[in-house]
Amino acid sequence: MGTSAIIFYTIAAIMIVFSLLAVTARKILRAAVYLLFALGGTAAIYFMMNYFFLAAVQLIVYAGGIVVLIIFSILLTSHIEEKMQKPDTWKIILTSILGFGGTALCLFVITNHLFVAHPATGAEATMATIGEKLLGYGEGGYVLPFEVISILLLAAMIGAIVVAKRNKPKGNG
Amino acid sequence: MTVQELLLMRHEWALIAGVLILLVLELNFSEEQKSKSIISAVVIFTIITLLGFLPAESGSTFGGMYVTDPVRLLMKNILNLGVLIIFLQAGSWLQTKNNYNRVTEFYLLMLSSVIGANFMISAGHFLMFYLGLELLTIPITAAASYDQYKSKSAEAGIKLILSSAFSSAILLFGLSMLYGSTGEMYFSEVRFSNDLIQVLGFVFFFSGLGFKISIVPFHLWTADVYEGSPTNVTSYLSVVSKGAAIFVLVLLLINLFEPLRLVWQQVIYGTAIFTMTIGNLFAIRQQNLKRFLAFSSIAQAGFILLGVIGGSALGMATVIYFVLVYVFSNLAAFGVVIAIEQYAGKVNMADYNGLYKTNPRLSLVMMLALFSLAGIPPLAGFFGKFFLFTAVAASGFYILLFIAVLNAVISLYYYLLVVKAMFISKSESPVPYFQSDYPTRIALSACVIGIIVIGFYSPVFEYIKQLCLISF
Numbered sequence: 001m002g003t004s005a006i007i008f009y010t011i012a013a014i015m016i017v018f019s020l021l022a023v024t025a026r027k028i029l030r031a032a033v034y035l036l037f038a039l040g041g042t043a044a045i046y047f048m049m050n051y052f053f054l055a056a057v058q059l060i061v062y063a064g065g066i067v068v069l070i071i072f073s074i075l076l077t078s079h080i081e082e083k084m085q086k087p088d089t090w091k092i093i094l095t096s097i098l099g100f101g102g103t104a105l106c107l108f109v110i111t112n113h114l115f116v117a118h119p120a121t122g123a124e125a126t127m128a129t130i131g132e133k134l135l136g137y138g139e140g141g142y143v144l145p146f147e148v149i150s151i152l153l154l155a156a157m158i159g160a161i162v163v164a165k166r167n168k169p170k171g172n173g
Numbered sequence: 174m175t176v177q178e179l180l181l182m183r184h185e186w187a188l189i190a191g192v193l194i195l196l197v198l199e200l201n202f203s204e205e206q207k208s209k210s211i212i213s214a215v216v217i218f219t220i221i222t223l224l225g226f227l228p229a230e231s232g233s234t235f236g237g238m239y240v241t242d243p244v245r246l247l248m249k250n251i252l253n254l255g256v257l258i259i260f261l262q263a264g265s266w267l268q269t270k271n272n273y274n275r276v277t278e279f280y281l282l283m284l285s286s287v288i289g290a291n292f293m294i295s296a297g298h299f300l301m302f303y304l305g306l307e308l309l310t311i312p313i314t315a316a317a318s319y320d321q322y323k324s325k326s327a328e329a330g331i332k333l334i335l336s337s338a339f340s341s342a343i344l345l346f347g348l349s350m351l352y353g354s355t356g357e358m359y360f361s362e363v364r365f366s367n368d369l370i371q372v373l374g375f376v377f378f379f380s381g382l383g384f385k386i387s388i389v390p391f392h393l394w395t396a397d398v399y400e401g402s403p404t405n406v407t408s409y410l411s412v413v414s415k416g417a418a419i420f421v422l423v424l425l426l427i428n429l430f431e432p433l434r435l436v437w438q439q440v441i442y443g444t445a446i447f448t449m450t451i452g453n454l455f456a457i458r459q460q461n462l463k464r465f466l467a468f469s470s471i472a473q474a475g476f477i478l479l480g481v482i483g484g485s486a487l488g489m490a491t492v493i494y495f496v497l498v499y500v501f502s503n504l505a506a507f508g509v510v511i512a513i514e515q516y517a518g519k520v521n522m523a524d525y526n527g528l529y530k531t532n533p534r535l536s537l538v539m540m541l542a543l544f545s546l547a548g549i550p551p552l553a554g555f556f557g558k559f560f561l562f563t564a565v566a567a568s569g570f571y572i573l574l575f576i577a578v579l580n581a582v583i584s585l586y587y588y589l590l591v592v593k594a595m596f597i598s599k600s601e602s603p604v605p606y607f608q609s610d611y612p613t614r615i616a617l618s619a620c621v622i623g624i625i626v627i628g629f630y631s632p633v634f635e636y637i638k639q640l641c642l643i644s645f
Contacts, residue, residue: 105373112369144239151192152289152304155281155285155289165275
């Protein structure tokens with residue numbers, strides 16, 4: 001086993017453990033912190049694959065932005081000390097059968113598939129190529145999805161405003 | 174990139190322009206002038222709908238990310254018609270006191286969602302498909318929690334966004350399997366080879382899309398969300414959002430997933446039976462008309478799957494025709510529910526007792542709508558179901574056909590329950606006589622004309638069939 005394989009399996013183990021902890025933790029703040037490590041592990045995998053831009057985005061947006069946002073909203077809305085209720089035993093049994101069954105099925109299918117390396121993979125993703133792809137409108141260009149995402153953001157902002165707007169009519173207090 | 178290529182995206186440009194114009198107009202209206210923003214939104218959307226019917230060229234642009242052809246244009250036009258009727262019906266609800274500071278926002282959310290539906294239908298790339306799907310859903314989750322003073326409405330919004338996030342995750346996992354095994358995201362270049370991983374990826378993909386169509390077993394959100402949302406949003410969810418997802422499903426199955434035909438025929442065979450049967454059985458027990466229409470729309474989705482299973486151009490034509498009929502019938506039913514809810518605040522079946530005595534015209538519209546949904550000749554719904562059954566028989570699924578006919582009979586029973594309440598049952602205090610506003614009346618008349626004319630005027634189906642045969 002080479003060094004990179006050892007590093008990969010270490011990161012993968014960290015990610016799996018923290019992902020499991022994040023969904024099983026009884027205290028919500030702990031779950032958020034565990035999530036931070038799982039997301040950080042993803043960034044590490046990107047670094048290993050030489051996707052530096054993606055790794056930086058992952059660190060800044062997910063580990064930096066989203067987790068902080070989640071923690072803020074937890075602090076603002078709920079009681080940190082509160083423990084989540086334990087689910088019923090039969091629920092635990094049913095969901096674990098489904099969960100482990102699904103995982104086993106996916107693992108079986110994925111490990112039995114012979115993946116063919118695509119010729120495009122392995123090319124170094126420099127800032128210049130990313131920029132060209134992002135603004136390209138020909139084959140392999142991504143400017144249309146980029147613009148659709150901006151419409152999506154506009155719509156989501158309007159939606160957020162609608163949800164947050166004061167809802168009492170005038171005159172009723 | 175030429176101007177002509179950009180003009181291929183005419184529907185989307187018109188909708189985006191509509192959103193921007195409405196945003197600017199909103200700034201100029203004071204809170205007292207909300208009727209103005211309602212009128213301007215309806216006028217703008219009427220123009221957009223009419224623009225859509227102008228002849229257009231087909232082709233693809235943005236390197237194959239965006240594809241358009243006559244069938245896709247027709248699908249978009251059908252959705253536009255549905256949205257126009259919903260806009261007309263929404264006026265009286267938006268003018269109520271509780272919505273004093275949120276009028277234009279409703280139209281903005283709806284328009285953005287329609288943009289998503291259009292991009293999804295025209296997608297030539299998995300990324301565009303996924304973005305369209307999200308753009309279709311996310312604005313509607315905000316619209317579902319529009320009635321904030323009702324906890325049920327907030328609950329509907331939360332339920333919708335959580336379950337749609339979950340289904341999107343499953344869909345994305347499926348897409349990653351498809352991408353991992355084929356190495357391509359462009360629909361025109363993906364080559365399927367019936368590997369196990371592609372089958373599993375397809376099943377995940379189907380379940381994500383099935384969630385939007387509310388196919389059993391992905392239907393559990395439907396009844397609660399339909400009941401809690403404002404009725405205008407419910408009608409959007411059950412007609413436009415569902416219709417768009419069905420259109421995309423049939424387009425992708427026939428074009429993209431053709432090599433996996435044996436797989437998806439089995440998947441649809443099973444889900445169609447469950448969807449029809451469970452939708453029908455649960456619909457019988459409902460007292461709340463919104464829940465009733467929710468389960469009825471689940472059952473209708475099951476019928477639509479019958480047209481999909483053949484996987485032929487003819488099957489596609491029957492699906493488009495059925496959705497066109499379904500738009501008019503379901504929106505007529507919802508229109509009556511909305512009118513009565515706005516006037517009397519009642520949505521239970523018992524409240525409709527004796528409605529014919531006091532409001533004969535509304536009762537007639539409701540009766541026509543329900544008869545069309547049930548498939549009673551000579552209304553359009555009969556031909557819709559008839560063509561679907563023909564398509565199933567043509568592909569040789571006789572057992573499925575038998576179950577579908579049984580279900581059609583069951584559905585007749587519960588649709589007639591409402592008709593019985595309106596026409597036969599007596600009530601001490603029926604909903605008194607009232608007149609709804611002009612837009613609602615126009616919308617209901619348009620629906621009735623649609624239900625009757627599409628049934629009698631056979632060139633409609635011939636036209637759709639012709640388009641499908643040319644394109645596929």
